[in-house]
Amino acid sequence: MINEDQMIEEMFNLDGDLTERQKNILAAAIESFAEKGYSATSTKEIAQKAGVAEGTIFRHYKTKKELLMSIVTPMMIKLMAPIIIKDINKVLNHDHETFEDFVRAMIDNRRKFLKNNVKIIKIFIQEIPFHPELKEQFMEHVGSKVFTRLRQIIEHYQEKGQIINLPIDTVIRLTGSTIIGYFVTRYGILPDADWDDEAEVDSTVKFLMKGLAPEQ
């Protein structure tokens, strides 16, 4: 079986060939945007941190906002693509017999990615309220597709009688709150606490399954 993550990587050809300096600029921008926010970060500051003249930034990115977008957009696609491409097939092919299998696979699968991209995700979450284009782009390219897929998946397991017959959007909200709540506390709020990840994930998934169990 081929490496599916690699497949996705190539399919979108994200962050293609970059010069050394361009990589420095991106790294510096990510650092500063995450720490101080887009608006409070000056292009001068980014240039200094990247060891580059200010003009160099604008050679590659027409505006400061374009720089922001070039950081956030590829991450967004990489984060969501598996849900659209892989997960649904695995569900429909009965690779995940139970909803629990599916949830555990999803957490496992996304954990590494999240861990490696905390800063970019932080930027994305912090900036989304202030940049309508960002929200639109998200909804257009991934948001709506992801929701459609998730609805199909939930419906599938509801029909199999594995989860309670609440409105699908409510099930998505409860599942999302639980999983995102875990990731946010784990990597956002208390990244330095000593976590027993295996135990926490286990408690979280069991909590979710018990909570969503059908009324007997």
Next chain:
Amino acid sequence: MINEDQMIEEMFNLDGDLTERQKNILAAAIESFAEKGYSATSTKEIAQKAGVAEGTIFRHYKTKKELLMSIVTPMMIKLMAPIIIKDINKVLNHDHETFEDFVRAMIDNRRKFLKNNVKIIKIFIQEIPFHPELKEQFMEHVGSKVFTRLRQIIEHYQEKGQIINLPIDTVIRLTGSTIIGYFVTRYGILPDADWDDEAEVDSTVKFLMKGLAPEQ
């Protein structure tokens, strides 16, 4: 029985006597900070929106940041005070016989407040990553106290055998994720969807109770 909210109001004497212009400044600042963020909002803009000279802002607030703090701090205290003052007593006095009673009371109690203060809470959440003083102030004045109280409350219901014997912090995380997840989707992400609030709260609380039920 006296009105406890009023008691809290008076106890802290929050947002005391303000001139008409000062109220305008606050309202304008809240509007702009929530919409564009603290950093992207200029004092000139606030002054114009408030119908006031720019100097007037600095007569009342030494710096722009002081203006931000004067908006966010009282809200923070008002939001958390009930947990510290009222809720714990009600629990220990057996006013809430079950954990479910407690959770429902807490949601009911905080809903109105949240609804009336969405913008300020939005500002608080958006700005906390960029202002260490804000985080410190929060932890010092309310955060730590609230967590201590919550731990006592959870422990109390665990001893009564009403909820599962997971680590207390895990229970707090799961409960918090579920409730905050509801409020965030309800008032933050999809405030304009047509919500059947009663049904949603009911599903949410039932989900939480089933998820936290002790192993039989």
Next chain:
DNA sequence: AATAAAAGTGAGTACTCACTCACTATCGGG
């Protein structure tokens, strides 16, 4: 080695920023 395209530079531009200050207007107590 010649050459054109691409990458990199940094001083300069027009503009905005938070904040100041000398001044005026309003108000409440004796």
Next chain:
DNA sequence: CCCGATAGTGAGTGAGTACTCACTTTTATT
């Protein structure tokens, strides 16, 4: 009715701000 205090003003200040452009250096292709 006066007076001190508080509230309100808006032009002014120096330090940024994102972005430009004429120029130099590096790279790839023949």
